[in-house]
Amino acid sequence: MSLIEFSAQRRFDSITIDASFTADAGVTALFGASGAGKTTVVNMLAGLERPDSGRIVVGGMVLFDSDQGVNLAPEHRRLGYVFQEDRLFPHFSVARNLTYGGKGGYTKDRPVDMGLVTKLLGLAHLLDRRPATLSGGEKQRVAIGRALLANPAILLMDEPMAALDATRRAEILPFLEQMREQLDIPIVYVSHNVDEVLRLADTMVVMGEGETKASGPVAEILSRIDLRQWTGIHDAGTVITATVGDQADDGLTALKFNGGALQVARLHLTPGRQVRLRIHAKDVSLALEKPNKISVLNIFPGKILEVSQTKGAQADVRVDIGGASWPVPIWAQVTKRSATDLGLAPGTKVFALVKALAVDREDIGPGPNTGHS
Amino acid sequence: MTPVEIEALRLSLKVALWAVGVSLPFGVLVAWLLARREFPGKLLLDGIVHLPLVVPPVAVGYLLLVVLGRNGAVGGWLYDWFGITLIFTWKGAAVAAGVMAFPLMVRAIRLSMEAVDARLETAARTLGASPLRVFLGITLPLIAPGILAGVVLAFARSLGEFGATITFVSNIPGQTRTLPLALYSVMQTPGGEDAAVRLVLISIALALAAIFASEIIARRLTARLTGKKPRRGR
Numbered sequence: 239m240s241l242i243e244f245s246a247q248r249r250f251d252s253i254t255i256d257a258s259f260t261a262d263a264g265v266t267a268l269f270g271a272s273g274a275g276k277t278t279v280v281n282m283l284a285g286l287e288r289p290d291s292g293r294i295v296v297g298g299m300v301l302f303d304s305d306q307g308v309n310l311a312p313e314h315r316r317l318g319y320v321f322q323e324d325r326l327f328p329h330f331s332v333a334r335n336l337t338y339g340g341k342g343g344y345t346k347d348r349p350v351d352m353g354l355v356t357k358l359l360g361l362a363h364l365l366d367r368r369p370a371t372l373s374g375g376e377k378q379r380v381a382i383g384r385a386l387l388a389n390p391a392i393l394l395m396d397e398p399m400a401a402l403d404a405t406r407r408a409e410i411l412p413f414l415e416q417m418r419e420q421l422d423i424p425i426v427y428v429s430h431n432v433d434e435v436l437r438l439a440d441t442m443v444v445m446g447e448g449e450t451k452a453s454g455p456v457a458e459i460l461s462r463i464d465l466r467q468w469t470g471i472h473d474a475g476t477v478i479t480a481t482v483g484d485q486a487d488d489g490l491t492a493l494k495f496n497g498g499a500l501q502v503a504r505l506h507l508t509p510g511r512q513v514r515l516r517i518h519a520k521d522v523s524l525a526l527e528k529p530n531k532i533s534v535l536n537i538f539p540g541k542i543l544e545v546s547q548t549k550g551a552q553a554d555v556r557v558d559i560g561g562a563s564w565p566v567p568i569w570a571q572v573t574k575r576s577a578t579d580l581g582l583a584p585g586t587k588v589f590a591l592v593k594a595l596a597v598d599r600e601d602i603g604p605g606p607n608t609g610h611s
Numbered sequence: 612m613t614p615v616e617i618e619a620l621r622l623s624l625k626v627a628l629w630a631v632g633v634s635l636p637f638g639v640l641v642a643w644l645l646a647r648r649e650f651p652g653k654l655l656l657d658g659i660v661h662l663p664l665v666v667p668p669v670a671v672g673y674l675l676l677v678v679l680g681r682n683g684a685v686g687g688w689l690y691d692w693f694g695i696t697l698i699f700t701w702k703g704a705a706v707a708a709g710v711m712a713f714p715l716m717v718r719a720i721r722l723s724m725e726a727v728d729a730r731l732e733t734a735a736r737t738l739g740a741s742p743l744r745v746f747l748g749i750t751l752p753l754i755a756p757g758i759l760a761g762v763v764l765a766f767a768r769s770l771g772e773f774g775a776t777i778t779f780v781s782n783i784p785g786q787t788r789t790l791p792l793a794l795y796s797v798m799q800t801p802g803g804e805d806a807a808v809r810l811v812l813i814s815i816a817l818a819l820a821a822i823f824a825s826e827i828i829a830r831r832l833t834a835r836l837t838g839k840k841p842r843r844g845r
Contacts (some may be wrong), residue, residue, distance in 0.1 A: 285736075285737075287739070311736070313738075314739075317737065319737040325728075325730055325734040325736075327731060328753070329752050329753060329835065338735065338748075339738030339739050339740075340739055370837050384738065388737075454665075
């Protein structure tokens with residue numbers, strides 16, 4: 239039995255929601271373009287919107303069941319909710335905002351307390367302040383702490399960084415990563431930002447037109463080109479799992495995966511750690527012969543699996559750069575002209591070239607085995 | 612001040628305070644219904660609440676007489692069960708003032724309640740708070756300035772109430788002769804001009820005092836709500 243079993247339908251004037259997915263511990267990203275119905279799904283989980291029909295079970299507790307006539311009030315669902323806006327209570331100090339949910343009479347079966355939350359989110363120096371005097375990033379950190387201190391069974395986060403500018407976002411992301419690694423709390427994270435999903439999520443559910451289109455491990459879903467129209471990621475990429483190697487004196491780090499190692503520029507990663515990294519399809523070049531006297535450090539021999547023609551001047555080519563026993567398919571984006579000139583077709587042996595500097599910090603997220611210790 | 616003036620002033624204050632105090636819980640309830648709830652008959656309730664604002668006060672007084680008089684449906688019941696007589700008493704004057712002031716009070720509270728972000732209330736629910744706890748801990752403190760505004764408006768309206776009062780409870784010295792009624796009486800009396808001027812000045816002083824007091828309280832409330840220091844002067 240999964241931790242979250244969600245199935246709900248509801249007709250609105252403009253859209254019909256028909257979503258079903260299951261999720262387990264860890265971070266599950268609800269991903270899709272705006273208007274895809276992500277927020278509605280989270281609101282249905284939280285009890286803020288009522289489905290016409292369906293069944294929602296979290297941790298064995300039936301929250302909603304149209305057949306049995308079950309519909310728990312939001313305050314009885316034990317779900318923490320971090321909204322797009324901070325929604326802090328303006329007449330309370332930060333400390334009182336943080337403790338508001340703790341008074342709801344929840345059982346203390348989770349070891350989330352004030353000390354841990356203030357330390358994790360860096361709130362200790364803000365406790366006496368009023369929300370009006372905080373910056374956007376600080377407010378959202380308080381909102382996250384407030385939801386955590388209600389000791390929820392799962393934490394819902396609806397694009398918690400949507401209202402923040404890029405600087406604030408970069409400031410808050412490390413806190414979220416910390417939280418993910420140190421707290422044993424399942425998170426449903428709504429986002430349309432692929433970088434956030436890559437850095438935070440284990441599983442992702444893709445939504446489009448009110449429906450759940452696909453769900454599975456982040457690496458698998460992000461690499462599926464058929465989901466492009468729902469994910470909106472036209473800059474398709476490949477997500478592979480790798481282990482961080484030692485850092486060389488010249489600043490390069492090797493990320494080892496089945497099929498070889500990718501040299502990337504200094505990224506301050508802990509050696510031995512598992513990471514997921516994204517290789518943008520447009521950063522991958524193809525050559526029929528192994529080039530020498532070239533600045534590109536990462537050259538992988540491989541075989542073409544498929545060539546998909548899309549609209550416009552480009553072609554998406556899937557190349558297996560792994561060994562015979564362990565395929566590692568990656569996407570390369572080349573022009574249609576090059577594909578024709580080189581005669582690229584399934585079965586063609588090619589070399590895939592990736593610049594070491596093409597992979598940056600935004601493209602690297604925690605691997606499947608980190609966190610939740 | 613002459614004993615007659617003191618009597619009228621004290622009676623006015625008593626009538627207005629009772630009118631506002633008793634109607635306030637109902638005002639908050641009706642404002643909450645109108646601001647936050649959808650139900651059949653909402654438009655009708657809205658209309659009935661606003662009636663005293665648009666109907667001639669004398670008509671309201673007449674209706675009160677019919678319903679709350681000793682032979683009226685509610686008035687007879689009140690007398691039989693509780694021995695309460697409203698007609699020709701200061702309590703009746705308070706009822707007339709409260710009814711006339713009710714729409715103003717509801718309007719002010721409703722506006723402030725609509726200005727409170729309902730999303731804060733939903734957030735509180737997701738944190739495990741019951742609707743009652745949300746109302747007492749989040750909504751009520753945030754609409755405090757609106758409640759204050761409603762109270763001051765209703766208080767001022769009650770002090771000035773004339774038409775419904777004189778129709779419902781008549782003009783009895785010591786019982787129902789509030790400041791406006793006393794003013795009316797002296798103006799009917801030959802040579803009462805000086806007394807009229809004094810009563811007008813008393814009325815103005817009373818109204819100004821109420822406005823100043825509410826302004827001071829409003830600043831403190833705003834300061835408490837936002838955590839900022841009260842502003843000095845404007």
